[in-house]
Amino acid sequence: MIIRDIEKALQQSNCNHWRYNSLTLNKQALVHACRHINKENEECQVLQLGGGDSALFWKSLGELKLLRVQATIVEHHPIRAKEIKESLGDVPHVALVTSSLKQLSEEEWNKVYDNPAKSRSLWPAIGQRVPENQFDHFSIQNAFYADLDQLSLSGHSVDVMVVDGPHGNGRSLAYPLFVDTLKPDALVLVDDFDHYPFLAHLGKIYHYEELFREIVGNRRWVLVRLQGSNQPQHFPTSCSSMQAFVKRYKIS
Numbered sequence: 001m002i003i004r005d006i007e008k009a010l011q012q013s014n015c016n017h018w019r020y021n022s023l024t025l026n027k028q029a030l031v032h033a034c035r036h037i038n039k040e041n042e043e044c045q046v047l048q049l050g051g052g053d054s055a056l057f058w059k060s061l062g063e064l065k066l067l068r069v070q071a072t073i074v075e076h077h078p079i080r081a082k083e084i085k086e087s088l089g090d091v092p093h094v095a096l097v098t099s100s101l102k103q104l105s106e107e108e109w110n111k112v113y114d115n116p117a118k119s120r121s122l123w124p125a126i127g128q129r130v131p132e133n134q135f136d137h138f139s140i141q142n143a144f145y146a147d148l149d150q151l152s153l154s155g156h157s158v159d160v161m162v163v164d165g166p167h168g169n170g171r172s173l174a175y176p177l178f179v180d181t182l183k184p185d186a187l188v189l190v191d192d193f194d195h196y197p198f199l200a201h202l203g204k205i206y207h208y209e210e211l212f213r214e215i216v217g218n219r220r221w222v223l224v225r226l227q228g229s230n231q232p233q234h235f236p237t238s239c240s241s242m243q244a245f246v247k248r249y250k251i252s
Helices: 003-015 028-034 057-061 077-088 106-114 118-124 169-177 197-207 239-249
Strands: 044-049 070-077 095-096 102-103 144-146 158-163 182-191 206-216 218-228
Touching: 003 028, 003 102, 003 169, 028 057, 028 182, 028 206, 028 218, 044 057, 057 095, 057 182, 070 077, 077 095, 102 158, 106 118, 106 169, 106 197, 106 239, 118 169, 144 169, 158 169, 169 197, 197 218
Parallel strands: 044 070, 044 158, 070 095, 158 182
Antiparallel strands: 102 144, 182 218, 206 218
């Protein structure tokens, strides 16, 4: 996308009362992400973990027809989710999902990272629900969105993932849990990337290229492009599976 179009969306977002504070995703981060979106007439699927007024930006991009965007925003706090919903109104290209949180033990965390391809099937049976009065604890450990079954995202469909929530180190769980949802070359924008070893955790699942990072005051974010999974590939053994594998990867 070109800067002129991105600025139009930002201006409209401001008119829709995009509030800016220390917890808000930095606008420059969104600018850099959009500049690396190589879409013209194709739909761009966005998954944003952590709700906020930046949802208004995706709304504006679609309303102004600057990008065929389909955004899914996940927020765990019911009050913030209500505020975001009221700000968005009824727009077909932005879906808000409200999810509670669950907290994993160290053993469960390792199980998810050791089995990224099976992590979604493991997810319903592990972890403990986080009480709502702990939703805003900044140092909460190993917590992530509990209700992933609400997300209607098809396999390898997400072009851009914004990792801006929840609080604590648990947002790293997005990497194994969405390994079958992200495109192999998806953009990943990580806010507050140096608060925890978010990039080290990313590197356990994917190869990636760092495109840009900013560390200025409380603005600390990084933008990367995935370069495929670094997990071992399981090759098919049956004839029918082999035919499907050959067709998918265009092996001649």
